[in-house]
Amino acid sequence: MTEIVLPNDTNGLGNLMGGRLLHMMDKCAAISAQRHANCVCVTAAVDSVEFNAPIFQNEIIVAESQVNRVFSSSMEVELNVWAENPRKQTRRKCNRAFFTFVALNNEGRPQQAPPVHPETDKEKARYDHAAKRREMRLLLAGRLPLEEAQHIKADVQAAMATHHGGGEQ
Numbered sequence: 692m693t694e695i696v697l698p699n700d701t702n703g704l705g706n707l708m709g710g711r712l713l714h715m716m717d718k719c720a721a722i723s724a725q726r727h728a729n730c731v732c733v734t735a736a737v738d739s740v741e742f743n744a745p746i747f748q749n750e751i752i753v754a755e756s757q758v759n760r761v762f763s764s765s766m767e768v769e770l771n772v773w774a775e776n777p778r779k780q781t782r783r784k785c786n787r788a789f790f791t792f793v794a795l796n797n798e799g800r801p802q803q804a805p806p807v808h809p810e811t812d813k814e815k816a817r818y819d820h821a822a823k824r825r826e827m828r829l830l831l832a833g834r835l836p837l838e839e840a841q842h843i844k845a846d847v848q849a850a851m852a853t854h855h856g857g858g859e860q
């Protein structure tokens with residue numbers, strides 16, 4: 692999705708307001724989710740939102756999203772945002788976030804979404820990392836007991852083994 696930053700979108704500094712950008716990111720992510728699942732999908736969670744660089748008035752926002760992985764009814768959609776300055780012909784990375792969307796049936800209840808089949812190395816990495824991030828967000832949301840967080844437990848054990856091994860050298 693592309694959009695131009697107009698005066699009404701900015702704060703007192705002339706920079707794009709975060710809420711405006713989140714609105715656009717949510718819409719972009721919703722399009723990815725709904726094109727993938729072929730049904731209505733709603734935002735269940737947004738995490739790891741990073742506002743790394745301001746976007747200025749008259750710049751062009753470029754938002755790109757993809758479905759990283761489908762779990763059952765939920766899916767992780769990754770959002771990346773760049774700002775383009777047409778006069779200077781520059782493009783810089785400004786934001787990233789992960790949205791969780793849930794596919795709904797006609798009664799508004801969660802339904803299974805089709806799986807993602809990653810092909811490239813980048814897609815495979817995104818697919819693998821999505822499972823860890825899901826565990827973390829479900830843990831923080833109080834929807835997953837720590838004992839069942841397999842990826843997190845494995846990472847902690849690996850880190851402890853490395854630390855322990857390093858200490859013996």
Ligand SMILES: CC(C)(COP(=O)(O)OP(=O)(O)OC[C@H]1O[C@@H](n2cnc3c(N)ncnc32)[C@H](O)[C@@H]1OP(=O)(O)O)[C@@H](O)C(=O)NCCC(=O)NCCS
Pocket residue numbers: 733734735736761762763764765766791793801828829832834
């Ligand atoms: C999202 C929603 C449909 C989930 O309903 P629910 O009764 O909790 O359904 P379930 O417990 O069956 O969960 C459904 C899926 O959502 C996921 N989910 C629910 N809350 C989540 C959260 N906070 N973070 C990540 N995933 C979440 C579950 O893990 C489950 O995923 P899975 O099917 O892939 O395993 C419901 O909470 C809702 O309608 N929320 C409002 C959505 C909305 O209006 N969005 C716009 C906000 S302005």
